[in-house]
Amino acid sequence: MDLVVIVGYVAAACSVASFVPQAWKIVRTRDTEALSPPMYALTTAGFLLWTIYGIAQGQWPLILTNTICFVLASFILAMTLLSGRAKRKVADAIDPGS
């Protein structure tokens, strides 16, 4: 495989995977104090539009990666907007141990 294509795949993997540790940290700590809701509103809108763009272009790699990012970014956005009580309820449902 072309080295440039591999760089593209690794770049996409980093971008998609990046939201996992943040989402998990929120579930573990129930803390979103320092997070910026406008950041996650913009990034969620961006991934939704990238997914639409991918569908319009028929590009499956774009659709797949941006749908995953959209779901993860939406979750983080929702957690930054929920009240402390609702946030704990969601986190308890995902990770009852913490």
Added chain:
Amino acid sequence: MDLVVIVGYVAAACSVASFVPQAWKIVRTRDTEALSPPMYALTTAGFLLWTIYGIAQGQWPLILTNTICFVLASFILAMTLLSGRAKRKVADAIDPGS
């Protein structure tokens, strides 16, 4: 201009702009407690690789947007890794008023 192309431009604008409110919130509050350093390590690596990919492909829109994202994500990563004192020094230099 084709509607699909416009969707792509707006998607790119959302993705790039998303880091600004988070970076600004850190400068204003000096608080990175809830942020995930692994998220910003992955996202910074991703943008660096996307920039390299853009250079290799000679795609200026990729190079431009990913370089801006790389700079903003690097700044956020650095702020999550700095000690409280160093973080306040950097924030004071950027925004002495807060």
